[in-house]
Amino acid sequence: MIHFVLLFSRQGKVRLTKWYSPYSQKERAKVIRELSGVILPRGPKLCNFVEWRGVKVVYKRYASLYFCMCIDSEDNELECLEIIHHYVQILDRYFGNVCELDLIFNFHKAYFILDEVLIAGELQESSKKSVARVIAAQDALVDAAKEQAASLSNIIAQATR
């Protein structure tokens, strides 16, 4: 299973974290610190898998962002590497040429999408279309709610004028 997903920039700034196994806040900080120390200095020609503290970390760099996933040592690391790519492809489709800024300002969207791809540390859906459909439905719900709220507050505003 995937124990956690970590996104950080080349400068080591965390952009997204998702934990599927219990880690205390202190442990989380330690993991992030240690892992960025391990992964960032690795050259571009080196392997995408790092054995670290009895588990395996699969990482891939996209532009200035590092996507890391931590899996059990007996898990299939190539499969995991492609989960990362699968997720990036979905982000790319959703944002349209995704860049780091998209993930900074819409970090909650990145979380929503991740939740549709992974649950409980396992791949939930391998169809990009299917994920896109679900996210679109979510957005539609949010928009509808917002409009409703806006019209409600308009009515209230007019009524109390």
Next chain:
Amino acid sequence: MALSGMRGLSVFISDVRNCQNKEQERLRVDKELANIRTKFKHEKGLTPYEKKKYVWKMLYIYMLGYDVDFGHMETVALISAPKYAEKQVGNVGGKEFSESLAPDVQKLLISSSCRPLVRKKAALCLLRLYRKNADVVNVEGWSDRMAQLLDERDIGVLTAVMSLLVSLVANNPDGYWNCVSKCVKIIERLTRSQDIPQEYTYYGIPSPWLQVKTMRVLQYFPSIEDPNIRKSLFEVLQRILMGTDVVKNVNKNNASHAVLFEALSLENMTRMLLVADVQESIKRHQAQIITSLKDPDISIRRRSLDLLYGMCDVTNAKDIVEELLQYLTTADFAIREELALKAAILAEKFAPDLSWYVDVILQLIEKAGDFVSDDIWYRVVQFVTNNEDLQAYAAATARDYLDKPAVHETMVKVAGYLLGEYSHLLARRPGCSPREIFPIIHDKFPNVATSTKALLLSAYIKILMHSQPGDPELQKQVLSVFKKYETYLDAEVQQRAIEYFVLSQKGPSMVDIMAEMPKFPERQSALLKKAEDTDGDAAELSATKLRLQQQTSNAVVVVNQHSANGTSHPAPLSSVSSGTRNIDRGFLEQSQVGPQHNDVPVKAAGMVQSLTADLLGDLLAPLAIEAAPASVAATPTTAILPLEEPPVGPADPLALAVLDGNSSSVQPVGSTSDWFNALCKKDSGVLYEDPFIQIGIKGEWRGPQGRVVIFLGNKHTVALTSVRAIVLPPSHLRMQLPPVPELIPPRAQVQCPLDVLSLHASREVPVLDFSYNNSAVTVGSKLRLPVVMSKFLQPAPISSADFVAIWRSLAGPPNKLQEVVRGVNPMLISEMTELFNMFHICVSPGLDPNPNNIVAATTFFSESGATLCLVRVETDPADRTQLRLTVASTDASTTFELKEYIKEQLVDISSITANPATLGFTGPAAALAGLL
């Protein structure tokens, strides 16, 4: 794409991003937190929008790594908010919660009316709950429901269900057999791309993730019985293995190889059951894997080393091991020890011939001496000692290595040991006379550690003692070395130097003490054990274990056959070694019996013990699997313990036939009664052998307890099935044989330990009832196990005064029984003495003034304690076919059983049946009475 409408949040994120340093960022975050706190506290009427905004801000702050210790209630409140927009966040756990939630989730998962979206989430939710609390799926018929779920067509739902199944199967593989055929169908559907929607293909590959997961599940079911399912799985594997090629697109490559590797490990598991064709397809990748050994990335190098280790078999062992040896010189330090260990193991496991094995290990030591653990060279010594054909070759090779300019210390140790033991085998070769060998070894002496020095001293005395005829020049040199080290700082070296100096003065009578080492008992390679221990990784551990169970080391098999052959052509080595033991025992007993037998100084006796003990101790201690006494200090008890019990008596005249003939045409390759009789006299050997199976036995005895290990070795290339072995114990023994595995893989060996406890004296023996199926016929036999009375006897040296006192106190039947035995196998008093001593009945010479009588004492051990038994045999020098036997002990039944047991050993049963006339012989009692 900015977050429309949530300006406050965007501004906050921008602010944080614009902070110049950590301090500024902290100030900004603290300010925001204070703001949110007051908002939550004071303004009761927050709009849903505001609530949401603040929670998002808190979440962002939390993600940055700051502690957020409030606001949890507000978050939870959001979850229960009526509108979807506010409901998006949240997650809860806890056992009670999972219990109450599980049934609902299960319902969602099973119901076909639910949308796929909900069902796949339900599957993974259940997985999450299962990890927390395994009871959630402990419901009647859950595996049937899982099987039903696998009929699902939607790939997304299948993927989620398969994740759940992997977890369930990992914890309880037996419970989900009904899912296997469904899984094979799924993987078949995927690899054939049948009915796979476009959106579920990844770079043209039908959901690689589902393929990987399905094969993961199947890995827990290595043996599939249904031939049709097996066949389709085999086809699928073949398609994957043959169809995977390296392509340009990285992602496609990765995905297809993820599938390939998973297939490979599944294939590895099923290899035993499938045709060997597939192996060829892995070997196609061998060159690639070997190249990866030189990859710049260490994790890749490690991986390829593991893979090479895993894929090695008899056909490619030579290539792979040579490749590893070559790589050893350039490999980086982090990996070398593991590399050396693995090369050593592979060399041992798959050696095409034994000399090659010795070559490999010596090369290994030469190239990476620092990384060769002691276990590796101990194993070579063990191996060479147990294989006589190898001894001369090994000694010669070791000698050649010593000629090289820089020799690693480990090499000095191996060479020193081998040359000490076996250099006399080379004496005729040019440059290999003892006189030439000694300086070659001694050249290295000044530069080695003290432990090696001690070892070399032993080698010297052995070389000296083995050089026949004696060489005065060599003796002078060696003695001067011993003399020099008599004052050495290290106690071990000093002691050896002094002892050897004295011993070498004794001349040829000491040759036996310096004889070659006896063969080692078979044992699991310490290396394999070590490899198991060092494999930290749980999955690999299990894989290694599986391999171990499937393929036992060739070395053990070789040793086995040797001991089997040992009976047909007695090896000079074994006779010499038993001589060594007897001498050792003799010294011990004499020193204990007292001053009347002081023809050998007691001091010398002590020395011999310490010598034998520490030579054996040196080698045995680190190798032993059982806790062999590791102490080098030579107290008499530890000196004796590591030695095997001495052989018990000559050929048993009572030929015990197999109780029940074989129920089939498969015949044993020898006489089962001969094997049984031989085993009554020694503690290990062959009990039964036919073209398919070899059953060996190894026993250890201590007081009333014994441990017999039964080795069932499959000699054939086909697995033996329905293996059954039951021990039928007689009433006087308590023994329990743990269940024997039903299947013995080809060329594998199974060990079954059997603990024995003696309850009281009896001559009956347990019976091993075993049978197996060799895929054609069922073979079965009933075999007597050599758990005879003498195994529970221990010699009891006794003084004359004690003997007489006890003998008198036990007057008449039933505690003292006397019988005139006729039809005795004629033998001399000295032969009979030897026979008694072999049965652990300790003869005290000189105690009876009549030289034609034997007086002996032994202790019989049973659960209730030790019973001292006294034996007296009166013979008639005029007629050696009869004698009078008297046995006395404090326990009537022990007296009777021991008397009958001794009688059985003395009487030649054939002579009784052949000459019934001797039974009618009259007057022996009178004649014997006259002799007293």
